[in-house]
Amino acid sequence: MRTSSRRGRVLSAAALAAVTALGMAACGGGDDDAGAAAPGGKVKLIVDTFGEFGYEQLAQDYMAANPNITVEIRGKGMTLDKYSPQLTQQLATGKGAGDVVAIEEGIMIEYKANPKNFVDLNQFGAAELKDNFLPWKWEAGLSADKAQVIGLGTDVGGMAMCYRKDLFSKAGLPTARDEVSALWPTWADYISTGQRFAAGNTGAAFVDSGTGIYNTILLQEAGKATGYTYYDTAEKLVVETNPVVKAAFDQTAQVIGAGLSGKYPQWSPEWTTAFKQAKFATIACPAWMTGVIEGNAGPSAKGKWDIARIPGEGGNWGGSHLAVPTQGKHHKEAYALAKFLTSKDGLIAAFKAKGTLPASAQALDDPAVKEYKNAYFSDAPVGAIFGEGAKALKPVYMGPKNQAIRTEVENAITQIDQGKADAAKGWQNAVANAKKAAAK
């Protein structure tokens, strides 16, 4: 009697355990009711963003000018890899997304394949805004067949090289930004400068990690040559055959091979700590990265950083669009707000607030941007440094699984960085895993 009842208890406990487990594994979350009319007949608009968009003051201005509208900005400081899965879930469930949502360029491609999730902004006359934006940025906001306007451009990355003056001077290198720019017209020069830096025994690495360098070179080379990276414009996977990818990979492996990498994986806590302790001297920085550096290195490093031109030519990394999800209740009002935020004045205000480089040629040419100096970066004229390259950019086409494939290739580079694979083995891994990712 006792044995069997105990057996029953154990088995039922096991069954309950299993069921509970699956129940927990299957549960997800979606919550608040976006787009509901606020009391008093006012329309409430929610703007979903990530990182730093610099919209706080703009939202106040908009509410002052439109008394029937309240604007809430969500997601300040949220990381991109938390923000985009959340947005995708909200789009999939048809509930919870903001009335206006920010979409990063790498994620934009996946949404383009399913444009029905977003309102076609043409119906509100978005076509007339075309000339306000850099031509390639406008293109990037269109659906795959170019018939629908999904998003209006907010910012572009631009590209420069941020460096620490104190470490450069310790290693006996010049510190003035023009002299530093002259050190590295090409990436080969960048490596030889790195070797000079390493000979100075500063106790710091020359560059933070391999992946930042890789993404920079890849987008530079693609802009210069093929105009695409992992997929060609017919959406065929070309990661193995596109010379641009291989060239960027090999160049990065050389930087690592020369012992210049600090091996701090980007966005990890170690990376943050390395900023604070001045453990590396240079980092490839798109305009939005200046805000990240300031946040990570902290106020005590003010005036120790400066910005030089990037080795190689131009290039762009990152940047976003604002789109209006179909699930919202106030499409027209949401469009008006998105239009305001991406207008010339809106873009300039965001740039002054958080350093996001305007996606509009007019805004880039505006004295307010051109002559803007960043006090944290030793009064570097950031508007001029980044703006110059951004205007000359050619669009780089990105295919459907761009994000997943990029992750695979970046991880192959991290393996080389950690000494777990040599360049040849790393390239094999990159290609094999990228193919697998594309097939999923």
Added chain:
Amino acid sequence: MTLQTDAGPPAAGAAPDAGAGPPPRPPATHRPGRTWPARLDIKASPYLYVAPFFVLFGIFGAFPLVYTAWVSLHDWDLIAQDPQFVGLANYQALLRDPDFWNSVVNTLGIFVLATVPQLLLALWLANTLNRTMRARTFFRMSALVPNITSTAAVAIIFNQIFSTDFGLVNWALGFTGLENVNWHSERYLGWVAVSTMVNWRWIGYNALIFLAAMQAVPRDLYESASIDGAGRARQFWSITVPMLKPTLVFCIIVSTIGNLQLFTEPLLFSSGASSIRGGAEREVQTITMYMYENAFAPYYNFGYGSAVAWMLFLLIVLIAIANALVTRRISGEGKR
């Protein structure tokens, strides 16, 4: 003991036991004065009383379970409009997917490293706390402190402790002349680091449960044992542990479920741009992380992710059954 004879050998335990069925009903007494609402009350009320649990379970337990199975039979892009029925194709692909098996091995490895030391240390801690000592309540309460700390906070702190260049562990190892160890890029080291987090959090919790059970053990058993000349260790293994068996079974099952579903600790341990992979070579990626990677970012392949969820379910069932068999055998031996 003659109690065992009717149950037969444990291996052939299928023979139904007369006593295991429902207790015999009391004879029905039809009293003339009883009306139909009263009879309905007797018949229906018990079901109504238990209904809230089953309704909630149906909505939040059974429905997601079945729906997940349904989704797993489709090629289901999370934001695409119409999913295609593909039958068992997701499962076929999954069984041939080395990354999936990698996550299974990681999960089992971390499971062993986290469960076994956790329960042994908890048992030891409970035994220590069960002795007469000063400030007993203080020590007992502080055993629970790690458990009420938020998982995210624990993971972030341990991530710092196991940091390659700036971590406390490598700093301490430095005194023994060891070079900096990269806890993130070596698979087994990663397992150790993640299990340490889990163990730190759950040892105190299990210890308190064991402690509660220990206090229910009759004192006279120990008294008679010491009269017979049994030492502390002998008393522990021959009295305490056997008396704790139902509690042990509970703790083993609960930590099995918890550790097979490990997510937050390894995720935050491998933070960086693609932390859901658990490192550049998927060093500490668990099954739940692999499920998330496929169902959500960066693949948004809901069907494949659901198939992973069901495989995890099957794995937990298998291990729960194995657990049940092993613990039953141990209990059987303990009685003889």
